Amino acid sequence: MSKYDIVIIGSGLGGLISGAVLSRRGRKVLVLEQSDRVGGCCSTYEVDGYKFDIGASVVEMIPIIDHAFAELGTTFAKEVDLIQCDPIYSVIFPDGQKLTIPMSVEGAAEEIGKISKEDKEGFLRYANKFESFIEGNGLDFFMMPMNTLGDMLASFKKVPILTKFGSFFAMTYDDVLRKYFKDPKVRQSMAYQSFYCGHSPEQAVGIFAIIPYMEHKGIYYPRGGMIKIPQAIQRIGEQNGMEVRLNSNVTKVLVDTNNRVTGVVTADGETIEANVVVSNINARKLYLDLIGEEHLKPIVRKGIKSYSLSKSTPYICLGVDYDPPLDAHHTLVTRDVDEINEFWWEKYRIGIVPKPEEQFGLICCPTKTDTSLAPEGHHIVALDFQGPSKLASGTWDDIKEEFSESLVDHLSQKIIPGLKDHVKTMVVSTPLDFERRLGNPGGAFYCFQQDLTAQVVFRPASKSKSIKGLYLAGASTHPGGGVPTVMASGVIAANQIVENEK
């Protein structure tokens, strides 16, 4: 008899929450994590007294996270010390003009009204529209299994508001912005958030235009760093008997002749038996490397190979000994939306790195929210700017130093005066570094593309259709990448296991 009912591969948020829910339901759960800390992309490490986050830098879409913690019999606010970010973000336009967006919808409308009176009204209509989606329980869409067309149709029946928003699934993010806003600068101020789901405004699914509105419903930072979220889930899971083993890399998922999982093998040769395996890693790596093509039908092999890896970016973390002139936790450095789309199609997708003066992206200054992350009087500035995961020529190791130095130099001259002269510590993580650290092919934050053709039933199913006893959580499966969504995927996997694996 095996010691564990369920083995979970990867302690990213999806895997951890799945394990914590299952252990609360009385299952014996082991979580195996290849790195030295929990959380995957939602984690934190310390260098020279600065606590740098690995990837995720805030939490939003709180109702989805609340739902996950409710499955653990507690609340998000009770388990994690959350600090509200208000203003929610600041925008720096190419001409140097700044716009700071407060939490309140009315306040945000006033700020937008300073750029365009017509778009102030447009913003209120946009806010009302997405508020109706939330009031109609539209967010439930992200918390339901979507393995089959039947699941999808059931969701439309269960949540009627989805039918009213059907056109938003057919539109692009860009279409939705153009529907509500006429002024290019106003559109710019809300365009970058499409990258939170991994695509340019012209390629992201229209329903994701809810993201800028959701920020007005609450955007928070966990005191002490993003790792406090996975640590809280780990703590709750361990109280219910869940075990987490760090530095334990799974190299094989064992499958018997009936195509049923029987356990896993770790890099040090240990075989751990279990009738159920939850994978929180990239599904391509799972199916092709850990399980093996010999266990998959040709159509499954074709499907899993057809996905493009999602976006990754170089991420530069700076510890600085001054108070940088930034107005919010997040600052968006924007460009014209057409230029952003053009860059995405014509440069990013073929591996071209933009010049510093062509760049756009996100500056995160978490110490504006939580001063405990850096030594007294010091701050953290994290730069999330554009760079493809695979370069047209050479590798990220070849250009890492030049890329980071030229970007910091440019931002110091144009956006954050004094930055370059105050850098005390710099850690640069390129897509290649993310691949090495997280074991994630291409360093792809969301595993796979998240456009219309790789969503819902066209994303790998959370209950495997080809291997019995195998379940998926994390960014590879519905509802895709992002802190709240991967947590939802973990709960979906856990509930399906409780239902199907007695």
Added chain:
Amino acid sequence: MRNLLWLWIVLGVLAVIAVIILLLPKSKKRYLSYILRQASSLIARYNV
């Protein structure tokens, strides 16, 4: 001629589609072309 009516109808429909595509802005053509390229994988993806 009457026997060729169906051909004229098909050609007419194709011509209308061609005109619509030609009139689309570059951004929409780019997006549609991307979606159409992905469409061939949808059945396989549904089975994963």
